[in-house]
Amino acid sequence: MSIYGELRSVALIVYRDLSRFWKYRFWLAGQIGMNLADILIYALVFNNMVNTQLIPDYFKFFTTGVIAIAAFASAFSIGREVGIEIRREYTHYLLGLPFSRTSLVAGRILGGMLRGVVYQSSFIVLAALLVGMPSPYGWLLVLFTSLALSASMSGLAIAISSSTKDFNLQATFRALTYYVFFFFSNVFYPKQVLEMRFPKPVAEAVGYTPVSLAADIYRWAFGYNTAVDVAQRVWLLSLWTGAMLLAAALIYLWNLTRK
Numbered sequence: 001m002s003i004y005g006e007l008r009s010v011a012l013i014v015y016r017d018l019s020r021f022w023k024y025r026f027w028l029a030g031q032i033g034m035n036l037a038d039i040l041i042y043a044l045v046f047n048n049m050v051n052t053q054l055i056p057d058y059f060k061f062f063t064t065g066v067i068a069i070a071a072f073a074s075a076f077s078i079g080r081e082v083g084i085e086i087r088r089e090y091t092h093y094l095l096g097l098p099f100s101r102t103s104l105v106a107g108r109i110l111g112g113m114l115r116g117v118v119y120q121s122s123f124i125v126l127a128a129l130l131v132g133m134p135s136p137y138g139w140l141l142v143l144f145t146s147l148a149l150s151a152s153m154s155g156l157a158i159a160i161s162s163s164t165k166d167f168n169l170q171a172t173f174r175a176l177t178y179y180v181f182f183f184f185s186n187v188f189y190p191k192q193v194l195e196m197r198f199p200k201p202v203a204e205a206v207g208y209t210p211v212s213l214a215a216d217i218y219r220w221a222f223g224y225n226t227a228v229d230v231a232q233r234v235w236l237l238s239l240w241t242g243a244m245l246l247a248a249a250l251i252y253l254w255n256l257t258r259k
Contacts, residue, residue, distance in 0.1 A: 013099065014114065065187035067123045067214075072182070075113070075115065115150070134223070149211070155245050163251065217230060
C-alpha cells in the first residue's frame, strides 16, 4: 500500500473513533460537568486546610495539575473500547479490513490522543479563567503537553486493555495504573511534601514521571509557577512519550495477532 493509502487508512480509523466518542456527547458533557464540580469542591475545601507556606494557593495549584488527570481519564476511554473488542473477538473483523496492522495501531492511538485533547479542553479553559491566561508561547506549550500526554496515555491504555480478555483483570490493571501514575506525581502535592513523606531518591524520581512533567509545564504556562526549567520538562516529556508510544504500539500489535 502507498504512503497515501496508509495515511488515508489511519484517517478513517481516527474518524471512526472520534465519531464513536461524539456519539456519547451528552454523557460526556455530564461527565465533564460532574468532574469539574468535584474539582471545584475538592480544591475549595482543601484550599483552607493546606499549609500556605508549602502551597500559597492550593486552588490554583490543583486546577493546573488536574488537566493531566483529564487526559488520563479520556484517553483510557479508548482502552475500554479496545478491551471490549478483544473480549468479543471483534478484532478478527478489524484485522480482516483492508488496512495494514500498522495503520490500525497508529489510528487507534491517534484517535485516543484526540479524544484526550477534546476532553481536556474544558479543564484548560477553566484554568485560563481561574489561574491566568497563557502567553502565545504558553498556549503552544499547553497544546504540545496535551498532545504528548494524551498520546502516551491512550497508547498505554490500549496496551493494557489488549493484554487480557478478562474484564476484571483489565479493570484492575487500569485502576493500578491510575493510582501509580497519580499517587506518585505532583498533581496533588508539591515536591516539598513528597520529600517529607518519601526517601529523597523516590521524591526526586516522582518529579520526573510523565504526569509530573506535564503538570509542571501546565503550571509554568498558566503562570502559576515560573521557577521550573520548562525546556528540560519539555525535553523529558518528549522522551517519555516516544518510549511509551513505541512500547504500546509493539504490545498492541503483538496482542492483536497472538493465538
